[in-house]
Amino acid sequence: MSEHDGSTTETAPDGDETTERAAEATDDGDPVDGGGARDADGPGDALAVDGVARSFGDVSVLADVSFTADRGTVACLVGPNGSGKTTLLRVVAGLLAPDAGSVLLPDGGDRAVGYLAQTPAFRPQFTLAETLGFYGDLAGVDVDPDGVLERVGLEAVADRRVGALSGGMTRLFGIAVATIGDPPVLVLDEPSSGLDPTMTEHVGSVVRDLADEGRTVLLATHELGTVDRVGDTVLVLDDGVIQTAAAPDALRRETGSETLTHAVNQFVHGGAGDLTVRAGTWEGADE
Numbered sequence: 001m002s003e004h005d006g007s008t009t010e011t012a013p014d015g016d017e018t019t020e021r022a023a024e025a026t027d028d029g030d031p032v033d034g035g036g037a038r039d040a041d042g043p044g045d046a047l048a049v050d051g052v053a054r055s056f057g058d059v060s061v062l063a064d065v066s067f068t069a070d071r072g073t074v075a076c077l078v079g080p081n082g083s084g085k086t087t088l089l090r091v092v093a094g095l096l097a098p099d100a101g102s103v104l105l106p107d108g109g110d111r112a113v114g115y116l117a118q119t120p121a122f123r124p125q126f127t128l129a130e131t132l133g134f135y136g137d138l139a140g141v142d143v144d145p146d147g148v149l150e151r152v153g154l155e156a157v158a159d160r161r162v163g164a165l166s167g168g169m170t171r172l173f174g175i176a177v178a179t180i181g182d183p184p185v186l187v188l189d190e191p192s193s194g195l196d197p198t199m200t201e202h203v204g205s206v207v208r209d210l211a212d213e214g215r216t217v218l219l220a221t222h223e224l225g226t227v228d229r230v231g232d233t234v235l236v237l238d239d240g241v242i243q244t245a246a247a248p249d250a251l252r253r254e255t256g257s258e259t260l261t262h263a264v265n266q267f268v269h270g271g272a273g274d275l276t277v278r279a280g281t282w283e284g285a286d287e
């Protein structure tokens with residue numbers, strides 16, 4: 001966590017979806033261009049979310065969310081199903097306007113945020129290289145397909161059709177797409193859910209490397225093993241607020257927990273029993 005001196009940009013409480021900042025592959029496969037919805041005003045070096053609130057109708061999902069995440073770090077957003085992780089990520093990516101609050105982005109790159117949707121979908125008939133070129137055009141940046149694919153270890157399959165990728169490779173490709181234009185912030189919604197342990201570990205390493213190169217990575221996950229391996233900060237979201245933000249080790253220490261799962265559960269409304277009902281299963285590699 002660090003101080004940041006850029007001023008924040010308040011967002012009008014109009015509830016409109018915005019698609020101006022990030023480029024994403026939507027769930028129906030249609031690419032949505034982003035580009036720069038609410039530009040960072042100042043030279044801050046951290047991602048700073050301040051007092052973000054978002055409701056759908058009369059259902060409040062995010063009540064008052066605040067946190068910061070430094071460059072070069074991985075911040076892991078965890079919380080029960082339906083706690084608002086995707087909603088928050090979409091607000092940070094500029095794809096969803098908050099009702100209140102602000103998101104301050106660090107300077108840098110042609111694009112401010114790269115976004116991986118929870119269920120990325122690409123046009124299956126195009127090759128990876130063609131798809132990257134397409135997203136590059138949308139973002140208004142030149143793309144070196146081999147260089148981008150190298151970031152995730154897919155350079156050998158640049159000419160393969162996207163439809164011929166495995167689930168894990170598709171997820172990696174989605175991460176590669178998010179890095180187009182080299183945005184300083186990557187927002188990844190469950191980048192390794194449903195993947196086998198080897199691929200989960202590989203995705204974790206890719207995420208770690210992307211952060212180590214100086215990016216800020218904000219990801220949502222239910223896999224606390226991945227959080228333990230690659231996360232610098234655990235952000236526990238429940239009841240519309242960040243219940244705690246701490247390093248995995250500190251969280252365990254603070255709660256006297258042997259496992260990260262147990263530690264996180266201490267901050268979830270209703271405790272572990274309730275969580276089991278609400279979240280289904282939590283995958284902790286430490287148990």
Ligand SMILES: Nc1ncnc2c1ncn2[C@@H]1O[C@H](COP(=O)(O)OP(=O)(O)OP(=O)(O)O)[C@@H](O)[C@H]1O
Nearest residue numbers: 056057061079080081082083084085086087088118
């Ligand atoms: N566009 C929408 N319209 C109405 N309600 C929505 C919309 N998007 C999300 N919600 C609701 O907001 C709540 C939070 O959803 P969200 O997808 O952000 O949770 P999540 O923590 O990402 O869940 P999961 O872990 O299951 O992916 C849910 O109750 C969901 O039904």
